[in-house]
Amino acid sequence: MIKDLTDLLAKKYEQLTVDASVDLVSMHRGGDEIKFIEPVSINGRLYRLEDDVVFFSGYLKTSIETACGRCLEPVSESVDLDFDEVVYAEGREEDYDLIIEPEGETIDIDSFILNLLDLKLPLKFLCDEECKGLCPVCGTNLNTSQCNCNDEKIDERFAMLKDLFKDR
Ligand SMILES: [Zn+2]
Numbered sequence: 490m491i492k493d494l495t496d497l498l499a500k501k502y503e504q505l506t507v508d509a510s511v512d513l514v515s516m517h518r519g520g521d522e523i524k525f526i527e528p529v530s531i532n533g534r535l536y537r538l539e540d541d542v543v544f545f546s547g548y549l550k551t552s553i554e555t556a557c558g559r560c561l562e563p564v565s566e567s568v569d570l571d572f573d574e575v576v577y578a579e580g581r582e583e584d585y586d587l588i589i590e591p592e593g594e595t596i597d598i599d600s601f602i603l604n605l606l607d608l609k610l611p612l613k614f615l616c617d618e619e620c621k622g623l624c625p626v627c628g629t630n631l632n633t634s635q636c637n638c639n640d641e642k643i644d645e646r647f648a649m650l651k652d653l654f655k656d657r
């Protein structure tokens with residue numbers, strides 16, 4: 490969704506209201522895929538702070554699904570966040586951390602949402618605070634089953650490695 494800032498910049502209006510529901514499929518973040526399981530609702534206002542600087546302040550709400558940071562099982566989370574970001578600063582881009590690249594006197598709300606989420610979402614989601622994760626040796630999901638890799642075996646492997654380096 491493209492929002493035209495021309496009238497705002499020409500001082501016809503003090504602010505523009507944004508009240509939208511945007512369909513997004515997914516985004517990539519680090520090695521993880523984040524899927525949107527409902528449209529992103531975004532409500533707020535674009536306002537001119539100085540002649541050539543536009544802020545976007547508001548509230549974003551959606552639900553996402555991604556992989557647990559420990560066991561890789563799907564996790565769904567609702568996302569609610571407030572924001573107040575600079576989206577346009579003609580000729581003064583160095584003075585502000587712009588969250589998107591404006592195109593002429595327009596901004597792309599979809600890109601704004603994706604960049605905002607990239608910035609604000611936690612780095613990892615967990616299926617549960619107590620998630621036991623995957624066995625580092627065989628990859629078994631330790632929440633649902635056990636494996637036969639015990640500490641003794643891991644110690645044996647490290648001992649073998651040590652011997653390997655000693656011979657060199
Ligand atoms: Zn997990």
Ligand SMILES: [Zn+2]
Pocket residue numbers: 624625626627628629636637638
């Ligand atoms: Zn194992």
